Amino acid sequence: MTASDDLESIRKGIDEVDARILELLAQRRAHSIRAARLKEVEGAPSRDSFREEDLIADRIAHGLDHGIDSGLVNSVWREIIDDSVRAQRDYLGRTEDDPRTLTIAIQGIEGSYSWLASRRFFAARGFTEPSFVRSASFAEAFAAVRDGRADVGVLPIENTTSGAISEVYDLLLDSGLYVIGETRYRVRHCLLGVPGASVPGLRKIFAHPQAAAQCSDFLSTLENCEVVVFGDTALSGKEIGRTGDSGVAAIASEEAGRLFGLEVLQTGIANREHNYTRFVVVSGAPASIPVGVPAKTSIVIAVGNRPGGLVDALEVFTDADVNLIKLESRPIPDTPTEELFYLDFEGAADDPGIAEMLGTLTSHVHYLKVLGSYPSRDLRQRPPALPRRGLAARASLVDHPVAPAAAVGYKLGSRTHKGNNTIVEIGSVRLGEDPLVVIAGPCAVESWDQVMAAARAVKEGGGRILRGGCFKPRTSPYSFQGLGMEGLEMLGEAGRAFGLPIITEVLAPDQVAAVAALADVLQVGARNMQNFSLLSAVGRVHRPVMLKRGMSSSLDEWLQAAEYILAEGNQQVFLCERGIRTFETSTRNTLDISAVPVLMQRTHLPVIVDPSHAAGDRSLVGPLAHAAAAIGAHGIMVEIHPDPDNALSDGPQSLRLDQFERLMESLGVQRGVEPSPPPPPNPE
Ligand code: PEP
Ligand code: MN
Numbered sequence: 001m002t003a004s005d006d007l008e009s010i011r012k013g014i015d016e017v018d019a020r021i022l023e024l025l026a027q028r029r030a031h032s033i034r035a036a037r038l039k040e041v042e043g044a045p046s047r048d049s050f051r052e053e054d055l056i057a058d059r060i061a062h063g064l065d066h067g068i069d070s071g072l073v074n075s076v077w078r079e080i081i082d083d084s085v086r087a088q089r090d091y092l093g094r095t096e097d098d099p100r101t102l103t104i105a106i107q108g109i110e111g112s113y114s115w116l117a118s119r120r121f122f123a124a125r126g127f128t129e130p131s132f133v134r135s136a137s138f139a140e141a142f143a144a145v146r147d148g149r150a151d152v153g154v155l156p157i158e159n160t161t162s163g164a165i166s167e168v169y170d171l172l173l174d175s176g177l178y179v180i181g182e183t184r185y186r187v188r189h190c191l192l193g194v195p196g197a198s199v200p201g202l203r204k205i206f207a208h209p210q211a212a213a214q215c216s217d218f219l220s221t222l223e224n225c226e227v228v229v230f231g232d233t234a235l236s237g238k239e240i241g242r243t244g245d246s247g248v249a250a251i252a253s254e255e256a257g258r259l260f261g262l263e264v265l266q267t268g269i270a271n272r273e274h275n276y277t278r279f280v281v282v283s284g285a286p287a288s289i290p291v292g293v294p295a296k297t298s299i300v301i302a303v304g305n306r307p308g309g310l311v312d313a314l315e316v317f318t319d320a321d322v323n324l325i326k327l328e329s330r331p332i333p334d335t336p337t338e339e340l341f342y343l344d345f346e347g348a349a350d351d352p353g354i355a356e357m358l359g360t361l362t363s364h365v366h367y368l369k370v371l372g373s374y375p376s377r378d379l380r381q382r383p384p385a386l387p388r389r390g391l392a393a394r395a396s397l398v399d400h401p402v403a404p405a406a407a408v409g410y411k412l413g414s415r416t417h418k419g420n421n422t423i424v425e426i427g428s429v430r431l432g433e434d435p436l437v438v439i440a441g442p443c444a445v446e447s448w449d450q451v452m453a454a455a456r457a458v459k460e461g462g463g464r465i466l467r468g469g470c471f472k473p474r475t476s477p478y479s480f481q482g483l484g485m486e487g488l489e490m491l492g493e494a495g496r497a498f499g500l501p502i503i504t505e506v507l508a509p510d511q512v513a514a515v516a517a518l519a520d521v522l523q524v525g526a527r528n529m530q531n532f533s534l535l536s537a538v539g540r541v542h543r544p545v546m547l548k549r550g551m552s553s554s555l556d557e558w559l560q561a562a563e564y565i566l567a568e569g570n571q572q573v574f575l576c577e578r579g580i581r582t583f584e585t586s587t588r589n590t591l592d593i594s595a596v597p598v599l600m601q602r603t604h605l606p607v608i609v610d611p612s613h614a615a616g617d618r619s620l621v622g623p624l625a626h627a628a629a630a631i632g633a634h635g636i637m638v639e640i641h642p643d644p645d646n647a648l649s650d651g652p653q654s655l656r657l658d659q660f661e662r663l664m665e666s667l668g669v670q671r672g673v674e675p676s677p678p679p680p681p682n683p684e
Contacts, residue, residue, distance in 0.1 A: 025083075028080065028084070029083070029087050032087050032088055033088065036087070036091045052081050055081070056078065057290040059073050060073045060291075061291075061292055070293070071377075071379060074293055074294065074375075101131070102122060102130040103132070103133060103150045104132050104151070104152055104154055105132075105135055105140075106118060106134060106154050107138050107155065108135075108233070108235065109234045109235055110234060110256075111234035111257075111260065112235075113185060113187055113253060114154055115132065115234065116185065116253060116255055117156075117185035117277070118183075120183070120185070121181065121183040133149050133150040136231070138171055139171055141153045141155060142172075142282070145177055146177060148284075152281055152283045153282045153283075154279050154281050154282075155171075155172075156278070157169065157172075157278050157280050158277070158328075159277045159278075160274065160276045160277075161213075161270070168280070172280070173369065174540070176284075177283060178282060178284070178285065178286040178371065179280045179281065179298050179372030179373075179374055180281050180283045180286065181287070181374045182374055183281070183377075184277070184377075185277050185278075185279060186276050187253075187275045188253060188268075188275075189252070189253070189275070190251070190253065190254050191205070191250075191264070192249060192250050192252055192256065192262040193248070193249040193250075193262060193265045194244050194245065195262075197246040197263065197265060198265065199265055201246060202225050202247060202248070202265075203226065203248065204225065204227075204228055204247065204248045205219065205222070205227050206228050206230040206236035206239060207219075207227055207230060207250065207251040208231065208232060208236065208251070211233050212227055212229070215269045216271060218266075218271075230250070233252040233256065234252055234256045234259075234260075236250035236251070236252060237250040237256045237257060238260050250262070280298075281374070282372075286349075286373070287372065287374055287375075289350065289351075289373050289374070289375060294377075294379035295351075295373050295374060295375050295379070296325065296344050296345065296346060296347075296373065296376040296378070296379065297344070297345055297347060297354065297370065297371075297372070298342065298343070298373075298374075299342075299343050299368060300367070300569070301341050301343065301365045301368050301369075302332065302341070302542055303365050304338070304366045304425050305337050305338050306425070310341065312364050313341075313365050316357060316361045316364055317345060319360075320353065320354075320357035320360070322346060322357055324343060324344075325346060325378070326343065328342040338542065340367075340542075347373075349370050349372075349373045359411075362417070362418070362566070362571055363571075363604070365571060366542070366570070366571050366572050367569045367570055367572075408559075408560075409559075409563065410559045410560050410563040412567060412571075413604070414559075415603060415604055417604075418604040419604070420604065422604045422605050424544045424572045424606055426465060426501045427501040427520060429464045431544075431608075431634055432574070434634075436633070436667065437465070438458075438462065438463040438636055438637075439636070440454075440458045440463040440465075440467060440638045440639070441454050441455070441463075441491075441640065442468050442469075442654065443641070443647065443649045443650035444468065444483075444487070444648055444649045445468040445482070445487035445490055445491050446483070446487075446648050450641070450642055450643075451490050454468070454642060455494035455500060456498060457640060457660055457661065458498070458500060458660075459499070459500060461664035462664050462669040463500070463664070464500070465500060465502070465503055465520075466494060466502045468487065468494075468503075468504055469482055469487075469504060469505050470483055470486075470515075471504075471505060471506065471507045471511065471515075472505070473507055473525050473527045480648040485514065485518075488515065488518050489518065491519075492518050495520075502519055502520050502521070503521035503522075503546060504522070504523060505523040505525050506523070506538065507525075509536075512540075516541045516542075519543065520544070521543060521544045522543050522545045522546070523546045523548065524546070526549060526550050526551050526578055529547065529549060529550030529553055529558065530557070532564055535561055535568075536564055536565075538565055538570065539564060539566065539569060541570065542570070543570075543572075545572065545574075546574055546576050546637075547562050547575055547576065548575075548576045548578050548610070549577050549578055549580065551578075551580055551581045555595055555599060558575065562575065562603070573605050574606040574634070575599060575606070577591070577599075577609050577610065577633075578609075578613040579610075580592050587614065587615050587620065588614070588615060588616020588617070588653065589616065591611065591614035591615070591627070593609075593628070596631045596633050597632070606635070607634055608636055608637060609625070609628035609633045609637070610636070610637040610638075611625045611628060611636060612637070612639040612650070612653045612655075613639075613650075618644065618653055618655050618656075622663050625638060625667065626666070626667065639653055639654040640656070640659075641654035641657075
């Protein structure tokens with residue numbers, strides 16, 4: 001037998017298999033039609049997406065048993081199901097069950113690449129006639145989804161020629177929306193003009209800056225022709241159609257040309273023939289990905305500013321055997337020394353292996369936010385990421401059953417989630433690791449002289465962080481409410497003069513961004529411990545947060561409040577015991593000293609003690625501070641004032657500066673280095 005005979009017989013074998021596949025497909029269709037008859041009797045819709053997803057997951061699992069990769073099974077069975085649905089609808093004489101309506105927010109108008117990409121993406125999912133919310137900017141498109149005017153948004157995130165679209169990355173982080181899909185669209189720029197126009201007669205070209213950049217080689221060949229920047233590719237085409245000017249052309253897609261009655265004057269004008277834009281699909285709710293469907297997850301992390309921080313975080317992926325696909329960095333507003341990292345990796349966040357890996361990752365980062373998980377065609381030729389090695393390795397580390405964290409309402413803050421202590425990095429302070437960190441300063445910033453005198457005493461006494469209230473949560477609305485942002489600026493200047501990071505309290509979610517821009521640590525006070533919208537807001541920023549105990553809160557309630565912050569992404573949280581309400585009236589509050597060791601059993605977050613608000617009386621601050629140090633608190637926070645008798649708030653509990661100095665000596669806290677001379681006060 002010759003080689004060609006061999007090939008001949010193999011081909012015959014393939015023909016036979018294909019004939020059987022076709023026969024089986026016909027049989028499958030016959031079953032579908034029988035099912036349609038039953039559906040008719042029951043009045044059931046011909047499409048049941050839950051069953052479809054279960055079915056696909058099941059077929060993927062069987063495919064893997066036969067060594068067939070999940071991507072192939074996923075795409076073939078989606079086709080088969082679509083065919084069944086069509087066959088059933090034909091049989092039932094229905095066009096659609098219920099018209100599948102969908103409203104999509106895009107930046108741009110009909111004919112724009114966002115429009116084309118979203119139509120193609122959603123047509124494949126049964127939404128053949130979606131409606132659009134056309135937005136002037138990316139931010140508006142996000143807003144349309146957030147406030148419910150659109151079901152989803154489709155936004156370009158990167159282009160193979162011009163790179164990342166940073167604005168969309170930044171908006172994605174703060175939008176509160178989830179990435180639920182992605183699609184890659186081949187951008188084919190054409191030169192469009194009114195009928196009769198020709199390239200040599202052109203005087204002006206309307207182009208979006210990105211499109212102009214992607215076609216710069218072609219544009220440079222045109223003589224006496226001005227490029228006019230246009231915010232929108234399709235709109236530029238529409239504008240030409242409207243004016244009918246044959247001296248003007250636009251760069252847009254051929255489809256846009258058809259929509260606006262324009263002619264294609266030239267195709268293939270991009271610098272690179274292959275020019276793709278990746279779009280993300282965003283929605284108000286996360287997608288749930290059936291097991292086994294090839295998926296990607298996008299997250300954002302911040303790792304602090306230390307050698308090896310990023311590598312530590314990335315090693316978590318290696319350990320879990322998870323394929324990292326993309327890493328993009330973006331600056332953090334108000335934090336010039338740090339970057340945010342956007343990561344895409346293989347696997348869905350609700351896959352148990354990936355969920356566990358993300359849990360581990362939270363203990364290696366300062367901030368983590370999951371943007372969403374979504375099916376990805378990029379991965380279709382590969383088996384799904386099922387992290388096995390890492391899972392097994394970690395399972396052997398857990399030598400006791402995991403505490404039912406859900407039952408106590410916190411997880412990220414629990415010891416079972418993270419064994420080693422969190423270290424909160426505040427300038428050179430490593431709270432949670434350094435010996436007794438002292439935070440001190442006035443209850444409220446009152447004047448330049450007052451805050452400077454206090455800052456000097458803090459530095460000279462060996463304190464590491466300067467405190468000062470600027471927005472004061474006073475029990476009575478008639479008490480001094482603080483100097484607000486003006487006070488915060490003074491506090492910042494005093495901190496800079498003495499090389500001390502500063503901490504101040506935030507009272508409301510809408511203050512968080514402005515205070516975070518100037519303060520090194522945000523304080524959430526006792527009265528706000530369960531202000532959940534404030535907790536979520538401080539969870540979204542990149543500043544450490546000190547959460548004080550509510551005056552009538554249990555330790556578990558307190559840890560659940562901390563969980564609100566952690567769950568939003570911010571992992572740099574520490575707790576401050578400041579006394580609770582009891583029947584005892586001899587002290588302002590009762591310092592719950594046992595909270596310190598109990599918390600240390602339950603959480604990895606650093607714990608400090610505020611003896612001032614617990615005591616309410618300066619004569620008791622020293623003994624309580626010593627108790628805190630003795631029991632192993634990571635730090636203390638003490639109120640001090642150059643003239644406590646005339647303090648505008650909490651004078652009775654504030655130490656005089658000399659008393660503070662003696663306390664620091666008695667605690668054995670190292671004295672600070674010589675302070676630099678303070679700058680002159682503000683001119684007025
Ligand atoms: C404070 O530290 O300034 C303060 C107001 O404390 P608390 O929230 O514990 O009352
Ligand atoms: Mn106070």
